Amino acid sequence: MGALDGKVACVTGGTRGIGRAAAEAFVREGAKVVINGRSEEKGKQAIAEMDAGDDVHFIGGDVKTREGCEAIVNGTVDHFGQIDILFANAGGASNHAPVVDLTDEAMQDSLVWNFWHTFWTMQTALKHMIPQQSGRIITMSSVEGKMGKPGLSIYVTAKHAINGLTKSAAQEVGTMGITVNSVCPGAIETDIMKAEGPPAAAAMGLDYQGLLDVFAEESAIKRLNETRDVAEICVLLASDAGAGITGSMISVDGGTSPY
Template identity: 65%
Template sequence: MGILEGQVACITGGTRGIGRGIAEAFLAEGASVVINGRDPAKARATIDELDAGERLYFIAGDVCKREDCEAIVDGTVERYGRLDIAVPNAGGSSGFAPVAETTDEAMNLAMTWIFWHTFWVMRRAFKYMIPQGSGRIISVGSLEGKVGKPVISPYVSAKHAVNGLTKSAAQEVGPLGITVNVLCPGGIETDMMTEAGPAAAEAMGLTYAEFLQWFARESAIKRLNDVADVGAVALLLASEAGAGITGSAISIDGGTSPY
């Protein structure tokens, strides 16, 4: 029997990258998982590849819309009857420019896609977790939620905001049996990295290969992390073994961050 047997999780942005890695880790330990995304074809391929039968379900939605975030959480409860673990994972870059040239639109998109989406999912999840007296919120932040980086101030700002939300929420719901944490991965060559990385590299005066090498060089382990590294920590936080961990922004960056 898996350590998440009988548990139910929802994961935004769960059809690829880190979200998919977390879904795979949860499914391997017996959980039922709802994944969200905007591309039904991508979701169908993920469902076929993970081959978890009735324990894996897809809900389409755009996390930049509050009503879609709420529908993902509500739909999980409608499908499986409860919600034990919510993973606000979706997010991405809204462009690359120095602060002096960053537009309001770029900052607003990053805050909506990353911070507001996390808030909307968390708040809706509490609707179910508080009455049942248990639950896990595991947001996906970033190394950039702890340090500054040039040309990506919207992304950095939004990820820092998620850390603050996590710490405040953990204080409020800790006595109610709910933990709230945020994972802070370092460089991982996910789909998002391959899509956005070349532009980020160019803005920093690097080739994409040099950009990846920079992440590896800055880490203590001298390599990029992997989605499985993030999935393993998410699994710990979701399990009973992680019940004493809350309000934490946990680095999974190979020792890159000093925090």
């Protein structure tokens, strides 16, 4: 018996990185899972590598649009008949700069990719979860959702906004058998970190390795976390064992955040 037997999960940005690790953990615990991504090729590769047969399904789509987010969540229900778990994992930021030099476009893109995608998928999922009086929503925040860093304000701002949305939604659906929590990882060297880390480091006056070293040194464990660290917390939050946890910002950052 798995902790998620009979459940259906939807994971945005699920073809690689933290989303992929969470999707694999959900399947291991008995759930059927939809993974999402923009690339059909990466989706097919992920499905093949996961080797979970009909228990995993890929839905392509762009989370930077309301229509894309609605299609991903509603497509999960269309394919598997229900949605019990939403992990709004997709996100990122590019064109980092100090606030004085920031463009509107960089801030807007970060808010759409992180915050608006979370809002759109959460709202769509709740329209299914409220009638069934059960559900688990997990949002992807960050250690930057609890702290600030120079040069990374577009990401810090979006992740703080996600935490606020998470806390408010949890209050609204707390008596309906639905929990809403965010996970707040520290730095993890995923594909997107490798892609967006160097320009982010430059905005902080560092090279890429220097950025990784800063994140490691700030933690109590003096190393980066790994994707599986976050995935196991997602399993807890998605399970019956997590029923008493809601409106929480769960740090998985090796002791970096002060709270």
